[in-house]
Amino acid sequence: MNSSFRPPRRPTRQLQLGGVRIGGTAPVVVQSMTNTDTRNVAATVAQIQALAAAGCSLVRLAVLDEAAAAALADIRSQSPVPLIADIHFDHRLAIRALESGLEGLRINPGNIGGRDKVDRVVDAAKAHGAVIRVGVNSGSVEKELLARHGGPSPAAMVESALGHVRMLEERGFYETKISLKSSSVQHTIEAYMLLAGQCDYPLHIGVTEAGTLVRGSVKSSVGLGVLLWHGIGDTLRVSLTHDPVAEPGVAWEILRALGLGARGPELVSCPTCGRTEIELIALAEAVEARLREVEAPITVAVMGCVVNGPGEAREADIGLAGGRDKGVIFRKGKVVRAVRGGDNLLPAFLEELDALLEERQRTL
Template structure:
């Protein structure tokens, strides 16, 4: 049972995926392909979907990108979000193309009449809009008044955009407040969550490369989720977007908020390690990314203490000198030659999950 008490937010549906209102926290990402190249965009979305992505956002910089949206939408199996900046005509075109949601800031699309047109079109089709405030692009008047992108300035900006939509009877709204600073991000979301019940999308923007980005995202997103704040999330990394998904599920799994996929337990290595453990663990981790069944898998470098240290794992291997063991729940099942350890583990996981791992 998960001990965390989540804040109750208004519920939205994005392409049939429930957001907020007690629904599970949803994992999303964004393509880094040229949306005008619909084939490469679809291929990347398919890889993201296989990795566990549940909502996907694509950049829509011009009319050529809009023209490809309906083709992309028909070819994929997860909801499609159009990322729009400045031009309300792109938003209207994306809605007509059948996207499931928009990401735009109504204050940046050309004035009240243009906001009214977008709000009316989105309301007619039941398409939610995410308002996304970024510390690096805060309005000049707010920066002048607050001095820098403070949590108060970020929240003020978000609520101003919200009112622009509410003024046109539109309330299918989700909000994000992103900063590259973890503490500023946490403080901003905490303040916003005390002032609204619209669902919130979590993220630490421009988090960085795999290690730094994962650390900053785990801290920022994890702290907020522990507080009960957040309905969707994206881990933003300077990597292929598929690499964001395991980090996202790792955060959710560690907080017992989602139970999808493999939790990999492995020892840090020490003087008792008698096999080349690090490359083995990395390869096993790569291969197990596609597994959806909740499973705890251990890869240990010592047959003396390994099984006991990983007693809570559903299945695992522990290497020795030229051989190793397969174990379940800490109990030895069989002895296996070292060269066959990894394959034997993967075969056992395929049997346990019914999912194919090896090509």
């Protein structure tokens, strides 16, 4: 979808983080963060691989101490995507991460140490061709700015971020992206829109501490959706108090809804109503589970009414509609198979889905 109503994408300089382009004309990049103990190489690699399979192009991991830093080279050698080290307070961990092959850092230059320590981190980033994300959260704004702005306001967050960016610019470093995160959706939107008018660095967007699966998905969808609609955002993370592997799925649905990118099938399913005579919820969830294995960008419909289903979902590549002890399977609104017996509908549909996917594969 190319909507002339939507404002154009905010122009930024383009960065290269490993093999991933960020900003400029590059597509919006989905990323997430591991929640494993980074010192556990096997567990961390397994989660990175799962995140990549779910649609992440970048993965961030916490580096808390020397033991975690010592595991980074082994982790990086097994990772299918570029990695970003999340560092606080200890500049030595940042340098160790870069020496281990990680392509990016997430730091706050103001808490990494004095000027000499910032110099060392910047020199290492230059030497290794790494990208630095300057990350400011509402809880990390300096006391002086909090006092002047009356708290962690959007203006205070922006001033804090730009102050840290200047520390890098003074050292001739410009391979930078910026994030401003708050648990308040309104503050997050206001902060990014304010920052977007004051620099041309790529922006990583997200609502921090958004909450559990449903609540966090809603807050992230509203906040990120507004920003992306206004052309703001070059990388994004949906932060959930949940298995991190759920995050990229929500992120991709946000991008799909805005016409900014799609990954895998789109599932269209109707809400239940008084006409529904099948176990529609269970049926839709079973189809959704099967589609997790599919990468083809097809549209699949699961409808609860035989009469209206094919018509309401006529644009779907394939779909099913069920009624009492019967159902139909359709392609592009045309019925291709009628099924008797409610228990037979799902197996019959999966057969037709496999046939469609095989046809698509042969035409590639």
